[in-house]
Amino acid sequence: MKLVMAIIHDEDAFQLIDLLSEKGYSVTKLASTGGFLRAGNTTLICGVDETQIPDLIETIEKKCKARKQITSVNSAHVSAGEGYVPYPIEVTVGGATIFVLNVEEFKKV
Ligand code: 2BA
Numbered sequence: 001m002k003l004v005m006a007i008i009h010d011e012d013a014f015q016l017i018d019l020l021s022e023k024g025y026s027v028t029k030l031a032s033t034g035g036f037l038r039a040g041n042t043t044l045i046c047g048v049d050e051t052q053i054p055d056l057i058e059t060i061e062k063k064c065k066a067r068k069q070i071t072s073v074n075s076a077h078v079s080a081g082e083g084y085v086p087y088p089i090e091v092t093v094g095g096a097t098i099f100v101l102n103v104e105e106f107k108k109v
Contacts, residue, residue: 001103004046004056008064008096013042016063037071064095
């Protein structure tokens with residue numbers, strides 16, 4: 001058995017969960033926060049048989065779009081005595097960041 005963790009955009013979450021449920025996958029949605037943007041995102045966890053991994057990843061790819069987001073970083077201007085001056089940068093987020101982990105044991109009691 002494998003555990004798939006997919007970090008996705010909040011806006012893609014419910015459409016993807018609907019499609020995964022239609023296909024018979026069990027899925028858990030966690031509210032998460034990206035360390036870089038400090039913005040909310042969604043982490044889905046899904047325990048599946050190894051043979052289901054290609055279909056699961058294809059389904060995630062189908063529903064999760066890449067998006068451009070603007071964030072600000074601080075630039076030091078110490079010599080000018082101005083402290084830190086924030087300036088905007090554009091980053092591409094997603095479609096999805098996917099981890100596939102081995103599951104040692106799976107039980108429902
Ligand atoms: P965030 O950490 O908020 O990152 C959002 C986007 O910012 C990233 O998109 C990437 O384009 C950019 N980014 C992240 N760290 C950066 C850095 N140190 N310098 C410059 N740009 C940086 P994605 O790569 O698509 O990641 C989307 C979200 O997936 C991340 O949100 C994070 O929550 C998660 N993630 C991505 N890679 C991960 C990893 N290796 N381990 C754990 N979580 C990860």
